[in-house]
Amino acid sequence: MSSDLQLFWVCLGIGFGAQFVAGCLGMGYSVTISSVLLSMGISPSVASASVHTSEVVNRLLSGLAHYRYGNVETRTFKLLALYGMAGAFIGAFVVVHTPVSLMRPLVAAGLLVMGLRILSSAFRQLPQAFIQRTRLGLLGFIGGFVDVIGGGGWGPVVTATLILQGKATNLVVGSINFAKFFVAVVESATLLLLLKSPNWLMIAGLIAGGAVAAPIAAYTCAYVPKRLLTILVGSLVCLLSLRTLLRALP
Secondary structure, X not given: OOHHHHHHHHHHHHHHHHHHHHHHHOOOHHHHHHHHXXXXXXXHHHHXXXXXXXXXXXXXXXXXXXXXXXXXXXXXHHHHHHHHHHHHHHHHHXXXXXXXXXXXXXXXXXXXXXXXXXXXXXOOOXXXXXXXXXXXXXXXXXXXXXXXXXXXXXXXXXXXXXXXXXXXXXXXXXXXXXXXXXXXXXXXXXXXXXXXOOOHHHHHHHHHHHHHHHHHHHHHHHHOOHHHHHHHHHXXXXXXXXXXXHHHOO
């Protein structure tokens, strides 16, 4: 088997695993793939560009699958997508001129606290909340901004906040997955301008794997009990935040 073909199949497996995680929990796509690619010796710039470019296609497929299974709340999706794109656009310019090393530890620490709060919420009843348009838009803006600044964070920021407001976990995951497609378009367009050209063979593998995983993850998300999903989401937030925090510290 040629090295190029082997790379394709490896990336297909990586894309499947990462999309399944993101499709079920609403987060972890970028971090999962980036971690594996970097461990394979892929340069950070090529890995980042490849991840975000493949994310555009896979987030669309995931969002459509979630919509089919009734996991998307239209109002939440629209506001998060609109304001998330604005946050990502501004964040992309800020990240070029701001030392990211100063911001990542602060973002990671905040997410860790939020992850612990999510875990605690799994064991107590929360009232269903109607989040005002302004607050929901601000959440989307912050999520898109942090996602660019911290190299990830859309899922942990938005998912954590909405779950803590008492929203159904499957609706949270489905809505933010669909909204992230539009945010990813802005992110990938910016990265393709600022970073080196991505490896299109890797992208093809990541997209193929994600396309297979998207409907499976959406189906799983629709039928898994809310408490179990909440525990999984909280655990993932804590793990990703701890990883980011440890990597950011000197």
